[in-house]
Amino acid sequence: MTAATDPTPDAPPPTPAGTGSAATTAYQGYRLASHFQPIYSLTHHRAVGHEALLRATSLPTGVPVPPMELFASFEGDDARVSLDRAALLQHLSAYAGRDADEWLFLNVHPRSLAASAGPGIGEIAGALAAHGLRPGQVVIEVLESTLPDDADFDRRIDELRELGCLVSLDDFGAGHSNFDRVFRLRPEIVKLDRSVVVRAEVDPHARRIAAQMVSLLHECGCLVLMEGIETDEGAYTALRCDVDFVQGYHFGRPAPALAGVAGLPALHAAWDRFDRQSASDDRLWQEQMSPYKQSIELASVLLAGGATMDDACARFLSQPGADMCYLLDKQGRQVVANAFRAGLSQHQLENVERFAPLHDTRAARWSRRAYFRGAEASPNIAQVTRPYMTLQGSRMCFTVSIQFDMGGRTLVLCGDASL
Ligand code: G
Ligand code: MN
Numbered sequence: 322m323t324a325a326t327d328p329t330p331d332a333p334p335p336t337p338a339g340t341g342s343a344a345t346t347a348y349q350g351y352r353l354a355s356h357f358q359p360i361y362s363l364t365h366h367r368a369v370g371h372e373a374l375l376r377a378t379s380l381p382t383g384v385p386v387p388p389m390e391l392f393a394s395f396e397g398d399d400a401r402v403s404l405d406r407a408a409l410l411q412h413l414s415a416y417a418g419r420d421a422d423e424w425l426f427l428n429v430h431p432r433s434l435a436a437s438a439g440p441g442i443g444e445i446a447g448a449l450a451a452h453g454l455r456p457g458q459v460v461i462e463v464l465e466s467t468l469p470d471d472a473d474f475d476r477r478i479d480e481l482r483e484l485g486c487l488v489s490l491d492d493f494g495a496g497h498s499n500f501d502r503v504f505r506l507r508p509e510i511v512k513l514d515r516s517v518v519v520r521a522e523v524d525p526h527a528r529r530i531a532a533q534m535v536s537l538l539h540e541c542g543c544l545v546l547m548e549g550i551e552t553d554e555g556a557y558t559a560l561r562c563d564v565d566f567v568q569g570y571h572f573g574r575p576a577p578a579l580a581g582v583a584g585l586p587a588l589h590a591a592w593d594r595f596d597r598q599s600a601s602d603d604r605l606w607q608e609q610m611s612p613y614k615q616s617i618e619l620a621s622v623l624l625a626g627g628a629t630m631d632d633a634c635a636r637f638l639s640q641p642g643a644d645m646c647y648l649l650d651k652q653g654r655q656v657v658a659n660a661f662r663a664g665l666s667q668h669q670l671e672n673v674e675r676f677a678p679l680h681d682t683r684a685a686r687w688s689r690r691a692y693f694r695g696a697e698a699s700p701n702i703a704q705v706t707r708p709y710m711t712l713q714g715s716r717m718c719f720t721v722s723i724q725f726d727m728g729g730r731t732l733v734l735c736g737d738a739s740l
Contacts, residue, residue, distance in 0.1 A: 370424030456485030515549025653688025
């Protein structure tokens with residue numbers, strides 16, 4: 322979100338003067354002030370920055386004006402860009418003299434960056450110097466949804482980078498996510514929209530996808546921040562998704578004073594749960610997988626000894642959820658007919674009309690699949706994939722596999738089971 326949208330209640334006002342930001346700005350009938358919300362690194366186990374959020378009150382009445390309303394009360398792009406610029410300068414002056422080893426995240430509307438009425442690069446550099454801040458302390462946040470296709474904007478971003486600032490893509494994943502925007506902006510930090518954690522908290526499949534999205538963003542060279550974390554479950558989810566940074570009411574609300582250590586107990590609690598639960602989840606998964614692995618191993622031994630697919634795989638296929646076994650050669654091609662659980666047939670498995678174009682697998686090569694490569698990497702030791710969604714999208718399944726030798730021929734035996 323930009324500074325313009327913050328409908329949520331904050332922490333109480335600062336107590337004694339000196340703990341909060343003394344600096345405010347009088348601006349066209351309003352008083353502008355800054356609140357700061359802490360951002361924690363899960364890995365470093367401490368605050369690594371704060372996001373500055375605009376707070377305004379009407380000057381004659383002292384009544385708070387929500388940022389949305391504030392921006393709406395100014396007419397025309399130029400007036401709003403000027404307000405955005407005043408907010409930016411306000412935040413810099415309120416933050417002046419703070420910890421040099423923390424980032425200050427600033428929301429800037431792309432329109433402000435591209436406009437001539439917006440804060441120029443020289444002006445930002447000057448304001449930073451005047452307040453004793455290094456450019457490297459500043460992270461410029463731009464909203465994913467508002468990124469313009471505009472050369473002036475791109476140039477301004479390049480200039481900010483040259484100055485030494487970092488760039489962050491805000492609200493990523495809120496509807497119209499597009500990796501194209503990541504490639505174009507090359508943000509050092511991507512902030513995942515609150516909707517990502519909300520879904521991932523309650524839906525294991527959404528959590529796996531979020532974790533993969535984080536991994537993809539890491540591969541793009543971005544650090545990843547999960548925002549809008551409000552609960553224990555959200556904090557635990559953030560750890561499981563391997564995000565770098567977290568932000569949200571669970572760790573600290575926006576407040577006039579910096580809240581460096583206030584969120585640490587919540588961070589500790591999330592790590593405690595992660596250590597406890599991920600170890601026991603792993604143990605449970607290994608225990609559950611053990612009979613499937615043993616029976617696929619047994620099947621490979623029986624096959625090597627000359628048994629038929631049906632006989633060799635009978636034990637595997639008698640286990641809960643087990644659907645079928647298939648035998649692949651070194652190129653990942655199927656070498657004999659599949660063996661099915663009693664009562665299930667190739668016909669039934671394939672009888673999903675919408676996927677009819679995929680039914681014929683006679684020339685199929687499965688050697689790119691994780692279960693094949695895993696088996697190749699550790700011959701004679703049964704492997705198991707992570708749970709994945711079947712092509713039909715209707716259920717989660719996993720595959721166990723083993724590479725073995727049959728009369729001088731290297732083969733991979735696989736077994737699929739539904740969860
Ligand atoms: O998207 P952006 O990085 O601008 O997020 C900051 C906004 O989100 C601010 O308006 C802030 O008050 C709000 N916010 C911060 N933490 C939370 C949270 O845990 N839950 C919700 N709903 N909003 C939050
Ligand atoms: Mn933001």
